Every structure is written in C-alpha cells, then in structure tokens.
Amino acid sequence: MTKKDVCEIQYVNKKAVAEVRSRMLDNNTFSKMAERFKLLGDPTRVKILFILSQKELCVCDIAALLKASQSAISHQLRALRNSNLAKSRKEGKIVYYSLADEHVIKLIDMSVKHAEE
Amino acid sequence: MTKKDVCEIQYVNKKAVAEVRSRMLDNNTFSKMAERFKLLGDPTRVKILFILSQKELCVCDIAALLKASQSAISHQLRALRNSNLAKSRKEGKIVYYSLADEHVIKLIDMSVKHAEE
DNA sequence: TAGTCATATGAGTAAGTGTTCATATGTTCA
DNA sequence: TGAACATATGAACACTTACTCATATGACTA
Numbered sequence: 001m002t003k004k005d006v007c008e009i010q011y012v013n014k015k016a017v018a019e020v021r022s023r024m025l026d027n028n029t030f031s032k033m034a035e036r037f038k039l040l041g042d043p044t045r046v047k048i049l050f051i052l053s054q055k056e057l058c059v060c061d062i063a064a065l066l067k068a069s070q071s072a073i074s075h076q077l078r079a080l081r082n083s084n085l086a087k088s089r090k091e092g093k094i095v096y097y098s099l100a101d102e103h104v105i106k107l108i109d110m111s112v113k114h115a116e117e
Numbered sequence: 118m119t120k121k122d123v124c125e126i127q128y129v130n131k132k133a134v135a136e137v138r139s140r141m142l143d144n145n146t147f148s149k150m151a152e153r154f155k156l157l158g159d160p161t162r163v164k165i166l167f168i169l170s171q172k173e174l175c176v177c178d179i180a181a182l183l184k185a186s187q188s189a190i191s192h193q194l195r196a197l198r199n200s201n202l203a204k205s206r207k208e209g210k211i212v213y214y215s216l217a218d219e220h221v222i223k224l225i226d227m228s229v230k231h232a233e234e
Numbered sequence: 235t236a237g238t239c240a241t242a243t244g245a246g247t248a249a250g251t252g253t254t255c256a257t258a259t260g261t262t263c264a
Numbered sequence: 265t266g267a268a269c270a271t272a273t274g275a276a277c278a279c280t281t282a283c284t285c286a287t288a289t290g291a292c293t294a
Contacts, residue, residue: 057130
C-alpha cells in the first residue's frame, strides 16, 4: 500500500505519463472495445463469424458445419446478435443469420492473415 | 440427438454449406485467432495495449495511470508477454514494457475508431 | 551489509463463461 | 388438430479468469 502511494505520486517518468494520460480515452470506450474483442475471443464464435462473413446460413447448417450442438450455436448466436455483430432473418421455421457489422470482417481478415504468417 | 443427426445429413442449404466448408480454415488457426482476441477482450489489457502503443512505460507508471495495483498490472503484463504481444526491457530495477507486435496497433486503432463512431 | 524500492509470483477467491440437458415456442404439413 | 421440425431458452455444471494478499527476487543506496 505504501508502494502504491509512491507510485501514484512519484512517477518514474512524469513526462511520458502525462503525455499518455492526455491522450487516454474514457473508460467507457475501453469497455466497449474489450466487449467487442471478447466476442471474438472464443473459437466457436470466431468460427461462426468467419462463416457468416462468407454466407448467410441457418442455425442448423452452422451447427452441422461446426459439428456442434444446435443449442450451443443458438446460445452463441444470441450473444452475437445482442452485441449487434450478427442479425437474423426468419423464413418460416428457419432462421438465417448474417453479419450485422461489416466492420468485423476487417478484424477477422486481419486476424486470419496474421495467424497464417 | 435425432435433430442433430438430421442436421448432419440433410442440410437446409447443401450448396452453401459445401461452399463455406471448402473455404474453412483449420481448427488451429481459429484457436490462435481466438486466443489473440481474448487478450484484447479485457478492459485492463486493452488499456495497457493502448498505452504501450503510445509509449514504452514501466510497470509502476502503467499501474498509476490505470489506478490499478502493481500486482494486477504485472500479472496482465506477463500474459501479454507470454503471448508475444508485449516485450520487456530491464534497466536496473525498472522494467520497461513496449509492444512486441505492431500488428496489434492496427487492431486497437480500428477498434477505437469503431467505438467512437 | 541492511534497508528500500520495483517487479514477479503463487495461492486463494469471487465472478464470469461455454457447454449440456431438458423443455418451451412457433412453424409447417398431413 | 396433431406430429415433426427448427430454433430459443433457462438451469446447472465444470472450467476459466482477474483480482487481492502475502511474499519472493533482485537491484540500488546509505
């Protein structure tokens, strides 16, 4: 606790800290960023997003492609939809999902390229 | 379970599924992608990465900037270093951290822009 | 050498997460 | 209307995670 106090008052590099602090974003922005990345931070969801970046597909087909249960996929699709990354379209009893946010495609693309390096 | 079997054999849209499947990446690639995004998927870590994208700073200063404990920041820095997102440089008893992967800057930048929209 | 400081680290813990299982909802079709 | 089907959903569970606390490590300095 003493150490913490020291850190708060006497910075090792005051100038650099002040400089960074002045450019700092607000907590809310960082939270939104993290929230978005968190959705990409799961293998199942990143696969789903990759799939949706190529084709609009129904829940059943996505589950089949990923060899996962319908329930698991449905849960994850709900998360993606709640965060406005995916959107759904109902056609009879079939529900088709697609990307709601074209922005994500860029993130996925960058990530794919980097992962393949 | 019957439903699952149906899904695996009789796709709603065989053609689309086959098309996506042919472009599918291997599980390992998706895991790497998710692993990387997961590191960005926490407010503390995304803040740290944002900070490091601007300046090389020591643990103490980062902790002070984020009003977090030294221990918490040290733990997170270790995670970032272990994943080759950050690297450290020792100067006496001070340890300076900086970004190891310039690639991340792009992801952060994109995310900032999107969050501010 | 002893004390102080910056950082690292392991254990413990409370909160969060992704899945399964059982079941509900709503649609189609005989 | 009733059966079959696609999807949604809530509870429960195993697992993970981010933090705190206490302490270790290693470097500087008086």
